[in-house]
Amino acid sequence: xxxxxxxxxxxxxPRELRAEGGNAASDLxxxxxxxxxxxxxxxxxxxLPLLRLSDRPIVLETPRxxxxxxxxxxxxxxxxxxxxxxxxxxxLSAWRLSVGGNVSRPLHFSFSQLLSQFEPVSVVAVNQxxxxxxxxxxxxVAGTQWGNGGMSNARWTGVRxxxxxxxxxxxxxxxxLRFQGLDSGxxxxxxxxxxxSKSLDPEDPILQDCLIAYQMNGEPLPMLNGFPVRLIVxxxxxxxxxxxxxxxxxxxxxxxxxxMMNAYRLPKKPHYSTTPEEVALGKLSTxxxxxxxxxxxxFFVLPDGSSKLVVRLPIxxxxxxxxxxxxIRQVEVSTDGGRSWRLARLDPDLGPYSFRGWRLAWTPRQxxxxxxxxxxxxxxxxxxxxxxxxxPGGYAWNVVETQTVFVGExx
Amino acid sequence: xxxxxxxxxxxxxPRELRAEGGNAASDLxxxxxxxxxxxxxxxxxxxLPLLRLSDRPIVLETPRxxxxxxxxxxxxxxxxxxxxxxxxxxxLSAWRLSVGGNVSRPLHFSFSQLLSQFEPVSVVAVNQxxxxxxxxxxxxVAGTQWGNGGMSNARWTGVRxxxxxxxxxxxxxxxxLRFQGLDSGxxxxxxxxxxxSKSLDPEDPILQDCLIAYQMNGEPLPMLNGFPVRLIVxxxxxxxxxxxxxxxxxxxxxxxxxxMMNAYRLPKKPHYSTTPEEVALGKLSTxxxxxxxxxxxxFFVLPDGSSKLVVRLPIxxxxxxxxxxxxIRQVEVSTDGGRSWRLARLDPDLGPYSFRGWRLAWTPRQxxxxxxxxxxxxxxxxxxxxxxxxxPGGYAWNVVETQTVFVGExx
Numbered sequence: 077x078x079x080x081x082x083x084x085x086x087x088x089x090p091r092e093l094r095a096e097g098g099n100a101a102s103d104l105x106x107x108x109x110x111x112x113x114x115x116x117x118x119x120x121x122x123x124l125p126l127l128r129l130s131d132r133p134i135v136l137e138t139p140r141x142x143x144x145x146x147x148x149x150x151x152x153x154x155x156x157x158x159x160x161x162x163x164x165x166x167x168l169s170a171w172r173l174s175v176g177g178n179v180s181r182p183l184h185f186s187f188s189q190l191l192s193q194f195e196p197v198s199v200v201a202v203n204q205x206x207x208x209x210x211x212x213x214x215x216x217v218a219g220t221q222w223g224n225g226g227m228s229n230a231r232w233t234g235v236r237x238x239x240x241x242x243x244x245x246x247x248x249x250x251x252x253l254r255f256q257g258l259d260s261g262x263x264x265x266x267x268x269x270x271x272x273s274k275s276l277d278p279e280d281p282i283l284q285d286c287l288i289a290y291q292m293n294g295e296p297l298p299m300l301n302g303f304p305v306r307l308i309v310x311x312x313x314x315x316x317x318x319x320x321x322x323x324x325x326x327x328x329x330x331x332x333x334x335x336m337m338n339a340y341r342l343p344k345k346p347h348y349s350t351t352p353e354e355v356a357l358g359k360l361s362t363x364x365x366x367x368x369x370x371x372x373x374x375f376f377v378l379p380d381g382s383s384k385l386v387v388r389l390p391i392x393x394x395x396x397x398x399x400x401x402x403x404i405r406q407v408e409v410s411t412d413g414g415r416s417w418r419l420a421r422l423d424p425d426l427g428p429y430s431f432r433g434w435r436l437a438w439t440p441r442q443x444x445x446x447x448x449x450x451x452x453x454x455x456x457x458x459x460x461x462x463x464x465x466x467x468p469g470g471y472a473w474n475v476v477e478t479q480t481v482f483v484g485e486x487x
Numbered sequence: 488x489x490x491x492x493x494x495x496x497x498x499x500x501p502r503e504l505r506a507e508g509g510n511a512a513s514d515l516x517x518x519x520x521x522x523x524x525x526x527x528x529x530x531x532x533x534x535l536p537l538l539r540l541s542d543r544p545i546v547l548e549t550p551r552x553x554x555x556x557x558x559x560x561x562x563x564x565x566x567x568x569x570x571x572x573x574x575x576x577x578x579l580s581a582w583r584l585s586v587g588g589n590v591s592r593p594l595h596f597s598f599s600q601l602l603s604q605f606e607p608v609s610v611v612a613v614n615q616x617x618x619x620x621x622x623x624x625x626x627x628v629a630g631t632q633w634g635n636g637g638m639s640n641a642r643w644t645g646v647r648x649x650x651x652x653x654x655x656x657x658x659x660x661x662x663x664l665r666f667q668g669l670d671s672g673x674x675x676x677x678x679x680x681x682x683x684s685k686s687l688d689p690e691d692p693i694l695q696d697c698l699i700a701y702q703m704n705g706e707p708l709p710m711l712n713g714f715p716v717r718l719i720v721x722x723x724x725x726x727x728x729x730x731x732x733x734x735x736x737x738x739x740x741x742x743x744x745x746x747m748m749n750a751y752r753l754p755k756k757p758h759y760s761t762t763p764e765e766v767a768l769g770k771l772s773t774x775x776x777x778x779x780x781x782x783x784x785x786f787f788v789l790p791d792g793s794s795k796l797v798v799r800l801p802i803x804x805x806x807x808x809x810x811x812x813x814x815i816r817q818v819e820v821s822t823d824g825g826r827s828w829r830l831a832r833l834d835p836d837l838g839p840y841s842f843r844g845w846r847l848a849w850t851p852r853q854x855x856x857x858x859x860x861x862x863x864x865x866x867x868x869x870x871x872x873x874x875x876x877x878x879p880g881g882y883a884w885n886v887v888e889t890q891t892v893f894v895g896e897x898x
Contacts, residue, residue: 122794124550188799294802296802
């Protein structure tokens with residue numbers, strides 16, 4: 077089927093755009109539409125057309141070409157809410173961030189006080205949904221069927237979480253720090269929660285790197301990404317990056333909320349992976365996703381399969397990689413479906429929590445179908461697995477990615 | 488009207504997304520929708536949703552947030568055709584680039600020969616429609632009513648035009664070099680042309696910098712941007728960047744085609760500007776746009792007015808600038824409607840034909856409405872004018888840009 081097409085660079089056209097006398101080329105392979113969720117785009121304030129996975133709550137996936145720049149534009153940054161009622165206007169003259177519970181000095185900060193009373197600090201960090209790429213899981217699992225666009229990267233600027241906690245004075249016997257924002261209302265069926273909150277362990281070393289961000293890429297946060305401030309937990313899944321952060325509470329008892337006890341729990345096993353059979357036994361040990369570093373991942377950004385490549389025309393294969401454990405040490409690329417690997421060149425380092433750009437020059441020598449694979453190794457030596465992982469939540473997918481491309485004859 | 492709103496950061500929401508109990512905020516100013524054309528997006532192969540100004544011929548404008556990266560992603564690169572019939576499939580085994588007319592050795596190059604017989608050369612260059620921003624003209628003029636998104640920037644790689652011409656051997660008495668591509672068919676009413684072509688002067692120094700590009704940002708060109716090769720004329724309007732380039736012809740008589748004699752002609756006056764009265768006299772002297780350097784321009788990318796700024800929250804104002812005459816020497820920014828100006832910091836230089844990024848830290852001190860202005864000076868000392876320009880084609884707009892932003896109280 078393919079052979080007859082190798083001499084052309086045809087792309088499939090909607091009927092209304094086909095030129096008179098042109099080739100319909102309807103038997104050519106379609107671009108790799110499932111890198112992203114294959115859903116229509118939605119238009120909401122402050123955002124470009126993004127892929128609309130859900131309306132209530134609002135869930136938007138970032139289309140692949142935005143990953144050509146390492147910092148995702150705010151207008152393209154993905155959106156994920158859990159509850160129905162989300163703020164669309166916040167009066168900063170009335171808004172306060174409160175720190176309470178088991179502290180020496182309960183505090184209420186105005187926005188202006190956050191700006192003036194603390195040193196501003198910045199970090200570049202990837203925000204990734206725990207369920208990013210969930211649509212790859214087999215057997216299929218429930219939940220939002222994300223493609224790969226449930227992630228984005230930004231430079232976050234704000235106040236160190238520890239500066240606030242030190243001001244309030246955490247008291248002994250604090251066993252959890254609970255963070256809650258302004259989104260509220262009915263959750264999905266069977267989730268008895270009218271507020272969204274997550275907890276971190278007060279002994280967790282990640283607290284030293286956490287920010288309460290009032291800026292995202294040098295601008296106020298878009299409303300749908302957490303205006304006026306958002307908790308930034310670098311290297312962790314976005315499940316604990318609480319938007320519209322309003323309350324921090326030091327707990328003396330473990331957090332028994334739905335969001336910590338039932339949702340977003342990962343198997344306490346290599347690659348957070350288990351089997352349906354093991355789950356059925358009912359003895360699987362799990363940990364909250366907010367306590368677990370994001371596993372190492374890498375992605376092809378270009379080529380994206382939307383057009384044929386040309387024999388002997390060199391191209392630059394480009395991608396991104398990231399990890400919650402010490403940044404990216406190396407990225408390998410295979411142009412033969414995983415049989416042999418070459419080291420990609422890494423782009424400048426924006427910090428261990430950022431997307432790391434990588435690239436590799438490649439000249440296709442033969443016409444035909446090629447399976448490209450990319451595989452990253454992080455700062456702690458973790459490598460992406462070749463074999464699928466599985467867990468009932470559809471979380472933490474990080475299997476080696478494949479990109480199919482077609483190469484045509486140039487003469 | 489504004490005073491009562493200064494304490495909020497409300498944004499206007501479509502009705503279906505408004506939270507229960509939220510403020511409708513329907514009296515807040517809308518974002519600056521007219522930076523771009525305010526038209527629906529269109530979906531075509533190899534492209535993200537772009538702003539669809541026309542269907543036949545296909546014309547797509549690049550939305551503003553894509554200018555956050557200096558190199559426009561191929562999938563967001565603007566598209567402008569003149570004629571109805573455009574190729575949707577090109578068989579590279581049959582395709583040839585021919586050089587003929589008044590030359591010593593008429594030549595026909597295969598794609599493979601272009602790759603193997605010439606040194607590859609790269610240039611970063613802005614491609615801008617002559618009519619970009621035409622919608623600003625007053626009195627209104629006919630033609631595609633572009634916002635500011637009829638421009639994009641890419642790294643072009645290919646063969647030097649001069650290498651090809653030297654191989655063919657231009658003979659004496661050549662007075663024009665005509666370039667033609669594969670798009671054809673009916674043009675707009677009253678334009679008696681079934682092919683699109685443009686000519687350059689064989690003495691024009693720009694010929695030394697022209698490329699015949701087979702790559703755009705490290706990939707084969709998208710079909711809608713000229714696959715398999717496109718003429719790159721750095722610093723000139725895209726009217727002469729012939730897509731799907733197929734024929735180069737050395738002429739011994741002036742090019743009398745519609746596209747050179749009638750369309751795309753600029754007043755031979757400062758800022759290419761005239762008046763309706765002067766045109767009515769019928770004595771206006773004009774030159775082809777393909778012979779004229781693009782005038783210096785600068786744009787705000789962020790903030791874009793889609794959300795309110797916050798008193799005392801510092802932001803980074805970001806933008807781009809470019810010119811067809813020696814690159815960008817400086818960019819000035821006003822935060823008081825043009826009364827006073829500060830120098831912006833220029834980002835690294837990608838070459839004199841590229842977008843040049845610029846940025847300026849700014850902390851709004853007072854609530855209220857602010858008019859930001861940006862003004863660039865190019866390498867030859869040309870400065871953007873404050874006063875509107877006008878010409879009957881709606882070409883070469885380069886008046887200083889204004890961005891309205893609203894600043895709210897943070898406490």
